Amino acid sequence: ASDVYKRQVVSTQSTWEFNFQFMEEEFDYDYFVIGGGSGGLASAKEAAKFGARVAVADFVTPSPQGSKWGLGGTCVNVGCIPKKLMHFAAGAGELKHDQKECGWDIDVKSQHNWEKMVKNVQKHIKKLNWGYKVELVEKNVKYYNKLASVVDKHTIELNDFKKPAEKVRAKYILIAVGGRPTYPDDVEGAAKYGISSDDLFSLQKEPGKTLFVGASYIGLECAGFLTGLGRESVVMVRSILLRGFDQDVANQIGDYMEKHGTRFIRKSTPTKVEKTEEGRLRVSYLNHETNETLQEEFDTVLFAIGRTAETKKMGLENIGVKLAKQGKVITDDDDRSSVDNIFAIGDCAEGRPELTPSAISAGRYLARRLFNGETSLMDYSYVPTTVFTPLEYGSCGFSEEAAFEKFGQDNVEVYHIKFKPLEWNFLPARGDDGYIKVITNKQDEERVIGFHYLGPNAGEVTQGYSIAIKMGVTKKQWDSTIRIHPTTAEEAIGISSKKSENSEAKAGGC
Amino acid sequence: GDVYKRQYQRRVHGDQILKMESLPQYDINQFLQEENEFLSKKQPTIFIFCGSTNPETGKSWCPDCVEAEKPISDVVIPIAQEKGIPIIYCKVGERDYWKDQNHPLRKHETFNLKGVPTIFFWHPEGEHKVLVEEQCFKTAVLETLFEV
Numbered sequence: 267a268s269d270v271y272k273r274q275v276v277s278t279q280s281t282w283e284f285n286f287q288f289m290e291e292e293f294d295y296d297y298f299v300i301g302g303g304s305g306g307l308a309s310a311k312e313a314a315k316f317g318a319r320v321a322v323a324d325f326v327t328p329s330p331q332g333s334k335w336g337l338g339g340t341c342v343n344v345g346c347i348p349k350k351l352m353h354f355a356a357g358a359g360e361l362k363h364d365q366k367e368c369g370w371d372i373d374v375k376s377q378h379n380w381e382k383m384v385k386n387v388q389k390h391i392k393k394l395n396w397g398y399k400v401e402l403v404e405k406n407v408k409y410y411n412k413l414a415s416v417v418d419k420h421t422i423e424l425n426d427f428k429k430p431a432e433k434v435r436a437k438y439i440l441i442a443v444g445g446r447p448t449y450p451d452d453v454e455g456a457a458k459y460g461i462s463s464d465d466l467f468s469l470q471k472e473p474g475k476t477l478f479v480g481a482s483y484i485g486l487e488c489a490g491f492l493t494g495l496g497r498e499s500v501v502m503v504r505s506i507l508l509r510g511f512d513q514d515v516a517n518q519i520g521d522y523m524e525k526h527g528t529r530f531i532r533k534s535t536p537t538k539v540e541k542t543e544e545g546r547l548r549v550s551y552l553n554h555e556t557n558e559t560l561q562e563e564f565d566t567v568l569f570a571i572g573r574t575a576e577t578k579k580m581g582l583e584n585i586g587v588k589l590a591k592q593g594k595v596i597t598d599d600d601d602r603s604s605v606d607n608i609f610a611i612g613d614c615a616e617g618r619p620e621l622t623p624s625a626i627s628a629g630r631y632l633a634r635r636l637f638n639g640e641t642s643l644m645d646y647s648y649v650p651t652t653v654f655t656p657l658e659y660g661s662c663g664f665s666e667e668a669a670f671e672k673f674g675q676d677n678v679e680v681y682h683i684k685f686k687p688l689e690w691n692f693l694p695a696r697g698d699d700g701y702i703k704v705i706t707n708k709q710d711e712e713r714v715i716g717f718h719y720l721g722p723n724a725g726e727v728t729q730g731y732s733i734a735i736k737m738g739v740t741k742k743q744w745d746s747t748i749r750i751h752p753t754t755a756e757e758a759i760g761i762s763s764k765k766s767e768n769s770e771a772k773a774g775g776c
Numbered sequence: 777g778d779v780y781k782r783q784y785q786r787r788v789h790g791d792q793i794l795k796m797e798s799l800p801q802y803d804i805n806q807f808l809q810e811e812n813e814f815l816s817k818k819q820p821t822i823f824i825f826c827g828s829t830n831p832e833t834g835k836s837w838c839p840d841c842v843e844a845e846k847p848i849s850d851v852v853i854p855i856a857q858e859k860g861i862p863i864i865y866c867k868v869g870e871r872d873y874w875k876d877q878n879h880p881l882r883k884h885e886t887f888n889l890k891g892v893p894t895i896f897f898w899h900p901e902g903e904h905k906v907l908v909e910e911q912c913f914k915t916a917v918l919e920t921l922f923e924v
Contacts, residue, residue: 392903393903393904396920400917400920403916403917403919404911
């Protein structure tokens with residue numbers, strides 16, 4: 267009977283219409299999105315807008331310490347959102363000292379209640395989880411709270427480990443599974459006793475004295491706010507801080523954190539984590555410079571040494587989807603994998619920034635290309651970011667090292683300046699720790715190709731400047747803009763001090 | 777207040793599913809008098825806020841509230857009854873009274889209403905779930921109130 271139908275259709279309709287009808291009969295969904303995080307949800311909702319039949323499968327495999335969470339992905343549950351809330355909580359605590367000098371009657375010694383903060387943070391996260399669920403229902407996107415794996419290029423198997431697994435068929439598949447914290451495989455006791463960022467934001471017990479293994483932004487941001495909340499925090503660094511970021515600024519961040527109470531154990535990596543009789547954790551570590559093995563006790567050990575794409579055991583390799591060596595999906599500019607109907611975006615895709623807004627944008631562009639006939643590709647140049655360390659760091663464009671490498675040191679001019687936010691003057695002990703670097707391309711009308719801001723409200727400052735940089739602002743145009751006073755953002759305008767002439771930045775003035 | 781409570785208990789005890797218009801109704805003043813009692817019970821409670829009935833038409837002045845009546849009666853009331861979750865149905869007042877930005881429920885510490893109809897699933901721990909206006913029309917959306 268179905269063969270007769272197909273023959274009739276071919277004789278009366280164009281090939282395109284035939285394919286469309288055939289597709290409708292064959293597939294349960296036009297678009298199946300695996301992963302309900304920033305990228306996946308954005309792409310699913312955009313596709314549904316154009317009338318596609320869309321489904322999202324989201325499932326959180328518990329962390330080694332048993333942590334789980336709801337719909338929304340890393341950013342909402344164990345990333346950006348709780349991080350920023352706790353960073354704010356730490357800052358709010360440090361303001362006590364300023365408040366006293368501002369004239370408020372404040373007890374600077376008042377203690378922080380970890381459980382209360384976690385409760386309020388989780389309350390907000392659960393509100394977001396539920397809001398996303400409602401939104402999917404409102405937008406006619408089917409939500410499966412099941413673990414998805416691919417059986418063949420059009421078939422997805424869904425399992426929640428409670429009911430029997432089910433299979434669905436889809437025309438296009440989007441892999442948006444993100445990543446999870448990596449545990450070291452050469453440190454005895456790491457997975458048994460160590461937590462990760464997956465566990466920190468819902469930690470029911472008081473963390474106490476905490477060791478952070480790893481000095482990229484996750485380790486530094488978390489150690490930073492834990493110090494601000496009054497807990498003894500130590501960061502163990504193998505080599506450098508904030509790999510991939512401007513190293514001059516990265517080192518200033520480290521110096522600031524050390525000055526403000528975070529201890530750094532440098533050039534070291536842990537070798538063992540074991541439990542003491544009192545229930546604390548004893549960490550053995552090797553100092554690579556001196557070759558000594560040392561030990562120290564902590565209440566909590568958090569591993570932040572990197573993240574791995576959640577693409578294992580999904581069946582991707584079996585159907586020919588090529589993965590890079592860390593497990594990320596290799597895609598072309600169209601976000602297409604090596605299998606023509608399977609796409610990947612966000613943290614799990616090779617070579618993409620691990621940023622929520624980037625994944626959201628890529629997801630929307632992809633949905634428009636697939637279901638609205640559009641052709642625009644995502645532009646990954648000049649994507650601004652901010653690291654929410656105790657002294658925040660916003661950047662857009664090239665680091666000093668990357669600019670030298672791409673354009674040649676002689677063709678690049680680096681302007682820099684130190685500053686002290688006006689408000690810091692209630693506490694005279696504060697120094698001019700603020701720092702701004704503007705990098706220009708001398709061969710192209712001194713176009714601004716790199717912007718680095720170390721200081722309060724870095725995200726707010728950088729967002730505005732990033733628009734100008736993306737539009738190709740030159741140093742002359744930049745400096746011709748009138749400053750807003752008194753702000754810290756204004757310090758970026760009119761910097762005359764060149765690093766090539768004076769490696770020590772001078773402080774700006776009024 | 778007491779009269780309404782007795783009516784409600786009689787109906788639930790009679791094992792009938794209530795339609796929205798036969799739920800005991802609190803006008804805004806009665807509600808404000810009794811709200812501390814509702815909230816102090818520390819029990820998850822569903823509050824439904826709608827515009828008051830226009831005596832000429834017999835229906836609410838708020839067209840969205842009228843449209844939400846059937847979905848709420850079909851989904852929210854039966855499931856809430858089944859789970860033993862009390863429903864408090866409050867008529868926020870006449871149109872002009874509601875449109876005033878100083879309406880007590882607009883500035884309320886807990887409810888902070890932005891529009892009617894609002895279904896406010898109140899939890900003692902603060903993890904409230906709120907659906908507003910056209911979110912109250914779709915049975916699939918209403919069902920999400922009760923998902924774990």
